[in-house]
Amino acid sequence: ADKLPLSGKKVLITAGPTRERIDPVRYVSNYSTGKMGYSLAEAALKMGAEVTLVSGPVTVTAPPNARLISVESASEMYEAVMAEMGSANIIIGTAAVADYKPAEAATQKIKKQDDDMSLAMTRTKDILAEAGKRKSGQILVGFAAETNNVEEYAKKKLVKKNADMIVANDVMKEGAGFGTDTNIVTLYKKDGTSVELPLMSKLQTAEAILHEVARMEAIGANV
Numbered sequence: 001a002d003k004l005p006l007s008g009k010k011v012l013i014t015a016g017p018t019r020e021r022i023d024p025v026r027y028v029s030n031y032s033t034g035k036m037g038y039s040l041a042e043a044a045l046k047m048g049a050e051v052t053l054v055s056g057p058v059t060v061t062a063p064p065n066a067r068l069i070s071v072e073s074a075s076e077m078y079e080a081v082m083a084e085m086g087s088a089n090i091i092i093g094t095a096a097v098a099d100y101k102p103a104e105a106a107t108q109k110i111k112k113q114d115d116d117m118s119l120a121m122t123r124t125k126d127i128l129a130e131a132g133k134r135k136s137g138q139i140l141v142g143f144a145a146e147t148n149n150v151e152e153y154a155k156k157k158l159v160k161k162n163a164d165m166i167v168a169n170d171v172m173k174e175g176a177g178f179g180t181d182t183n184i185v186t187l188y189k190k191d192g193t194s195v196e197l198p199l200m201s202k203l204q205t206a207e208a209i210l211h212e213v214a215r216m217e218a219i220g221a222n223v
Ligand code: PMT
Pocket: 014, 016, 031, 032, 033, 034, 035, 036, 037, 074, 093, 094, 095, 096, 097, 098, 099, 124, 125, 126, 127, 128, 129, 141, 142, 143, 144, 145, 146, 157, 169, 177, 178, 179, 180
């Protein structure tokens, strides 16, 4: 039988949102459902890879053959990715990771006051950028969810995070981005070329991304 395009490869995928705790009953999060990341896991398995899925809280079901590591916050996701990345050949950051978290998580429920309130937030660590610093031979793929200047921001992320590819979705387009079953993305690669993909299901989008990654792996574009 023909060898599958990703057979023998270990793929590490982050998916879903993170939750940043305000107090025991409240958190800050975003609209990611995990569909894009879980579709990548499913497609990678079909293409013969071994898959580890580091996932924030979602309601979608992980493919049974993926190794699932469930996390809640950006810092838990960071720890899991740092622990796992050494044994991966391909790392794909699909998760919508919080950029800020409450400066302090209250240990008891914050009581309502008559006055307005404000919440002090601090920066989280950038998982993809750190993976970009530490990588040794892995292909690193990031996502960019943008509402404007998509190409410019995606190309900046490519350089800033030392990624080999950025998958940019213009989340203002109908059928792209958070929550939908479809996506519309452009792949920006380190060699300066880009590939524009049409509106497709998230599974088809995942397959197209992984075929491109498999080609890059084959020619050793990962340095
Ligand atoms: O989950 P779905 O509902 O299917 O939606 C899919 C999606 C829209 C979430 C997905 O396609 C997507 O675009 N994910 C990235 C969303 C995002 O937060 O992008 P960003 O531009 O903020 O981050 C850029 C990259 O850095 C991403 O790869 C992100 O995982 C990574 N990042 C960001 C912040 C941080 N602290 N650590 C990171 O690793």
